[in-house]
Amino acid sequence: MKINAKELVEAACRARLSAYAPYSSFSVGAAILCSDGKIYEGCNIENSSFTPTCCAERVAIFKAISEGRRDFIAVAVVGGKIGAEEWEFCYPCGVCRQVLAEFCDKDTPVFIGNSRGEIDETTLGELIPYTFKLKKN
Numbered sequence: 065m066k067i068n069a070k071e072l073v074e075a076a077c078r079a080r081l082s083a084y085a086p087y088s089s090f091s092v093g094a095a096i097l098c099s100d101g102k103i104y105e106g107c108n109i110e111n112s113s114f115t116p117t118c119c120a121e122r123v124a125i126f127k128a129i130s131e132g133r134r135d136f137i138a139v140a141v142v143g144g145k146i147g148a149e150e151w152e153f154c155y156p157c158g159v160c161r162q163v164l165a166e167f168c169d170k171d172t173p174v175f176i177g178n179s180r181g182e183i184d185e186t187t188l189g190e191l192i193p194y195t196f197k198l199k200k201n
């Protein structure tokens with residue numbers, strides 16, 4: 065299946081609108097693409113107790129996994145200050161990189177978008193070259 069980076073980044077931008085981020089005022093959206101074209105979206109969800117806060121990437125992948133999906137072929141992430149007209153590339157945190165590595169292979173493309181419509185394409189293997197894993201893939 066052809067991967068459309070722009071479409072996946074747009075899905076992440078849509079998801080970002082649902083972010084619950086009253087503490088950081090930093091909203092993030094993520095989208096993860098399955099092999100049949102289905103896209104799962106996620107946003108960051110903060111909590112006054114901080115520890116239960118969950119990143120957009122994990123929300124998206126956990127939604128997909130909870131619906132029986134494991135066939136991920138690409139990921140997109142966008143983020144920035146709420147209300148800001150300009151926002152730069154926002155890369156997944158270390159925890160999310162490890163979670164993505166559990167279910168995606170190292171060649172999975174990761175698209176990072178900014179407010180100028182630019183897309184930085186990297187791979188999960190570049191973001192997290194050494195992972196903790198039970199099995200190698």
Ligand SMILES: [Zn+2]
Pocket residue numbers: 119120121122156157158159160161
């Ligand atoms: Zn994260």
